[in-house]
Amino acid sequence: MALQTLNPLRHPAPVSASPAPLPRQPLLHLPSRRRLAGGAARPRAVAVAVSAAVNESRRRGPPREGGHEGKETDLATLGNLCVDVVLSVPQLPPAQHDERKAYMERLAASPPDQMPVLLLENLHSFLLRADFSEEPAFSWIRKLPADIRTAIHHSKILFCNGYAFDEFFPDVIASSIDCAIDAGTTVFFDPGPRGRSLLHGTLDEQRALKHALKLSDVLLLTSDEAESLTNIKHPIKAGQELLKKGIRTKQVVIKMGSKGSIMITENAVSCAPSFKINVVDTVGCGDSFTAAIAFGFLHDLPVVSTLTLANAVGAATATGCGAGRNVAHLDKVVNCQ
Numbered sequence: 001m002a003l004q005t006l007n008p009l010r011h012p013a014p015v016s017a018s019p020a021p022l023p024r025q026p027l028l029h030l031p032s033r034r035r036l037a038g039g040a041a042r043p044r045a046v047a048v049a050v051s052a053a054v055n056e057s058r059r060r061g062p063p064r065e066g067g068h069e070g071k072e073t074d075l076a077t078l079g080n081l082c083v084d085v086v087l088s089v090p091q092l093p094p095a096q097h098d099e100r101k102a103y104m105e106r107l108a109a110s111p112p113d114q115m116p117v118l119l120l121e122n123l124h125s126f127l128l129r130a131d132f133s134e135e136p137a138f139s140w141i142r143k144l145p146a147d148i149r150t151a152i153h154h155s156k157i158l159f160c161n162g163y164a165f166d167e168f169f170p171d172v173i174a175s176s177i178d179c180a181i182d183a184g185t186t187v188f189f190d191p192g193p194r195g196r197s198l199l200h201g202t203l204d205e206q207r208a209l210k211h212a213l214k215l216s217d218v219l220l221l222t223s224d225e226a227e228s229l230t231n232i233k234h235p236i237k238a239g240q241e242l243l244k245k246g247i248r249t250k251q252v253v254i255k256m257g258s259k260g261s262i263m264i265t266e267n268a269v270s271c272a273p274s275f276k277i278n279v280v281d282t283v284g285c286g287d288s289f290t291a292a293i294a295f296g297f298l299h300d301l302p303v304v305s306t307l308t309l310a311n312a313v314g315a316a317t318a319t320g321c322g323a324g325r326n327v328a329h330l331d332k333v334v335n336c337q
Contacts, residue, residue: 068156075294076155078176079164137167144175153183157294162194170208177215189216196228218251220290226254239264261307272307275315282318284327289314
């Protein structure tokens with residue numbers, strides 16, 4: 001997929017009244033369908049579940065062109081592009097604020113001078129300087145920059161998650177969603193673990209969260225996150241409540257961990273089982289899952305095929321360590337059992 005991260009630290013691109021097309025990158029290619037002796041399909045690989053649907057979507061031509069004409073980037077994401085530094089530690093950082101900050105400073109004092117992802121067996125924790133600041137990382141940005149508006153204009157999907165609130169003021173995030181809607185760009189929103197704190201945060205955070213939940217086309221949450229935002233424990237009913245409250249919401253995707261995933265739309269509830277794996281690290285699994293949902297959305301794949309692909313991509317990522325360049329590649333996804 002063609003991907004762009006809307007990173008305000010990069011050199012601003014020149015803006016014109018008619019933005020120049022961004023370079024096109026090749027889309028994901030899945031292998032051909034495989035069968036067992038006797039012609040029975042074997043669900044040993046994701047290729048079996050989705051390759052026929054992908055090939056059919058290609059035969060039908062470019063998908064979902066209705067509001068996406070002239071958009072050269074499949075997906076843009078709002079936030080800071082960085083590479084995780086993964087360290088194995090004897091214990092995870094303490095929960096208390098002051099002790100946690102002191103722990104971070106000790107790690108930052110020795111190379112590499114970046115904030116790491118900390119691993120302890122199958123557990124992980126993040127340490128970020130933004131966790132100890134009252135202002136977002138890009139506190140100097142009070143208005144959505146023109147070059148970011150241009151990039152959103154060129155993108156078919158804008159993806160935003162709850163961690164963007166650690167990097168931008170709530171009004172900037174709300175403005176990016178409004179910009180996407182005006183440009184005919186589909187909005188994906190994953191509140192993540194920050195959803196609960198945003199729900200009880202400042203008035204600006206609460207307003208921006210409600211804005212994102214109501215105006216996003218696709219919502220992605222874990223079952224726990226859906227419950228925290230709706231006070232409804234049953235994941236399907238929670239998803240239906242989010243769908244009902246949304247103004248533009250077309251899909252609500254609930255991640256169920258070892259129980260698979262479900263997608264709720266106005267007319268149907270669909271589900272796909274999980275893949276049994278040996279979990280090494282879950283960092284990056286949620287974003288990898290989202291990328292597969294976006295691929296299925298853009299190619300108009302059947303819902304179950306999209307969920308199956310997303311479950312496999314997330315599972316394959318969990319078999320490795322860290323995110324960034326360490327997320328699962330196609331060969332690992334295809335061989336996910």
